Amino acid sequence: MKFAITLEQDEDGYIVVSCPALPGCHSQGRTKEEAIANIIEAIRGYIVSMRKHGEPIPSITEVEEVEVAV
Numbered sequence: 001m002k003f004a005i006t007l008e009q010d011e012d013g014y015i016v017v018s019c020p021a022l023p024g025c026h027s028q029g030r031t032k033e034e035a036i037a038n039i040i041e042a043i044r045g046y047i048v049s050m051r052k053h054g055e056p057i058p059s060i061t062e063v064e065e066v067e068v069a070v
Contacts, residue, residue, distance in 0.1 A: 004063045
């Protein structure tokens with residue numbers, strides 16, 4: 001399965017990573033590579049829990065970026 005993730009740097013220099021398709025599924029790492037490895041582990045655990053509870057696994061068919069003037 002493929003999931004879109006977001007990455008942003010926090011005030012302490014860590015990379016915070018989230019999976020928008022899985023609410024509350026977040027992780028972090030000191031480097032981008034570590035953060036991505038950690039979110040993969042978090043996503044796996046999240047999906048195992050969803051399957052255990054009989055919940056449907058969300059699937060995203062398309063990801064788009066939009067520009068917003070603020």
